[in-house]
Amino acid sequence: MPIKIQIPTLLREHAGGKTTVEAKGDTVKAALDDLCAQFPALAAKIFERGEVRMHLNVYLNSEDVRYLEELATKTKDGDELDIIPAVAGG
Amino acid sequence: MTIDPSLERYSRQMRFGGVGVEGQKRLRAAKVALCGCGALGTVLANALVRAGIGYLRLIDRDFIETHNLQRQILFDEADVTANLPKAEAAARKLRLINSQVTIEPVVTDIDRTNILSLVSDADLILDGTDNFEIRYIINDAAVKLGKPWVYGGVIGSHGQTMTIIPGETPCLRCVIEAAPAPGEAATCETAGVLAPTVNVIASYQATEAIKILTGHVESINRDLIFLDVWENVHKRFSISKLRERNNCVCCKQNKFEWLDGAHGSQTTSLCGRNAVQVSHRVAGRLDFDAMANQLGTVGSVSFNRFMLKFIVEDYEFTVFPDGRAIIKGTNDPDKARTLYAKYIGH
Numbered sequence: 001m002p003i004k005i006q007i008p009t010l011l012r013e014h015a016g017g018k019t020t021v022e023a024k025g026d027t028v029k030a031a032l033d034d035l036c037a038q039f040p041a042l043a044a045k046i047f048e049r050g051e052v053r054m055h056l057n058v059y060l061n062s063e064d065v066r067y068l069e070e071l072a073t074k075t076k077d078g079d080e081l082d083i084i085p086a087v088a089g090g
Numbered sequence: 091m092t093i094d095p096s097l098e099r100y101s102r103q104m105r106f107g108g109v110g111v112e113g114q115k116r117l118r119a120a121k122v123a124l125c126g127c128g129a130l131g132t133v134l135a136n137a138l139v140r141a142g143i144g145y146l147r148l149i150d151r152d153f154i155e156t157h158n159l160q161r162q163i164l165f166d167e168a169d170v171t172a173n174l175p176k177a178e179a180a181a182r183k184l185r186l187i188n189s190q191v192t193i194e195p196v197v198t199d200i201d202r203t204n205i206l207s208l209v210s211d212a213d214l215i216l217d218g219t220d221n222f223e224i225r226y227i228i229n230d231a232a233v234k235l236g237k238p239w240v241y242g243g244v245i246g247s248h249g250q251t252m253t254i255i256p257g258e259t260p261c262l263r264c265v266i267e268a269a270p271a272p273g274e275a276a277t278c279e280t281a282g283v284l285a286p287t288v289n290v291i292a293s294y295q296a297t298e299a300i301k302i303l304t305g306h307v308e309s310i311n312r313d314l315i316f317l318d319v320w321e322n323v324h325k326r327f328s329i330s331k332l333r334e335r336n337n338c339v340c341c342k343q344n345k346f347e348w349l350d351g352a353h354g355s356q357t358t359s360l361c362g363r364n365a366v367q368v369s370h371r372v373a374g375r376l377d378f379d380a381m382a383n384q385l386g387t388v389g390s391v392s393f394n395r396f397m398l399k400f401i402v403e404d405y406e407f408t409v410f411p412d413g414r415a416i417i418k419g420t421n422d423p424d425k426a427r428t429l430y431a432k433y434i435g436h
Binding site: 090 | 126130165221225241249270283329332334343
């Protein structure tokens with residue numbers, strides 16, 4: 001079972017309208033790279049100079065990867081990755 | 091034990107184990123600074139005033155428009171017609187709801203020069219704002235002063251909230267390191283916002299407020315809560331370890347860059363409204379009578395003691411007594427400053 005990446009509303013137009021995309025990779029970075037390989041328009045939306053853009057947070061099985069091993073955090077089949085943009089409205 | 095008759099109206103709240111009589115008394119002694127009185131802010135204000143806090147300072151820079159009525163629960167059509175600022179209109183409503191609560195409306199733009207004076211005497215700061223510039227200023231102030239605050243953000247059908255206890259939990263900058271750049275994120279104008287989304291997120295915030303004010307910090311939410319009421323998503327993202335892992339500029343290094351003016355702007359493009367706010371503080375109050383006489387020769391003018399409205403060409407100015415102005419008809423900060431200088435002066 002591959003990794004499931006939850007696509008935020010903001011980015012779905014660049015992912016063929018999908019809410020969830022299955023990706024392969026043994027690290028968070030590899031999985032996100034596979035996502036961008038499937039949907040190249042996402043690359044510039046998610047990454048900036050090789051790092052995830054600062055207004056996006058990435059959670060692996062609901063844990064913030066910044067206190068795990070960041071993008072090098074290891075993943076396994078069946079894991080769930082959430083990309084969560086900061087929300088300003090109020 | 092005889093209960094103070096003035097607390098009787100809170101009988102159903104006091105019967106809830108987490109509050110009780112003692113918790114209710116703590117609420118009555120509490121002072122809250124509510125930053126922003128729009129969508130989240132009106133729901134927050136309504137909840138806390140009904141819950142019986144002692145003092146609510148309502149801080150908001152804006153005036154009411156018809157499209158606010160869909161989700162900003164304290165306002166009505168008469169408020170729009172009367173051209174009332176949000177803080178003032180909300181205060182009038184809230185006093186009718188609960189006359190035991192002292193309500194202080196403050197019609198101003200929150201910035202680094204006034205935030206400390208606005209929140210330093212509060213027990214808790216609540217987020218009803220609509221942009222990250224102000225949120226980072228609030229975060230700096232809260233961490234510097236050691237005050238708890240509760241973040242909330244909404245758009246479309248989804249929203250997020252987290253509770254910040256300085257020194258104990260991650261602060262906002264630990265979790266959300268930067269705001270989306272202009273054009274990178276949807277706005278309420280492009281993506282819309284459902285009133286129930288607002289109500290749900292603000293209700294989470296209000297509950298956190300009640301926990302903190304009744305002395306139940308042990309019960310606070312320590313995650314980033316993410317909800318999507320249309321897609322039926324309810325998630326909690328674990329963030330508590332971010333505080334120990336990160337060397338946060340704000341809460342670990344105690345560098346308050348937003349308070350110190352290292353970031354921020356004097357003009358703010360107003361989210362999705364084709365409008366720019368120009369913050370130009372004047373000493374004292376602007377003389378609206380004199381301004382109306384001058385501006386009336388080039389455009390149409392109306393004013394009351396809260397604001398002056400001036401329409402010229404394709405632009406609509408709303409000017410406040412402290413010199414601040416919202417200029418509709420442009421998204422360009424430079425254009426807005428030029429228009430301000432041309433018609434308002436300075």
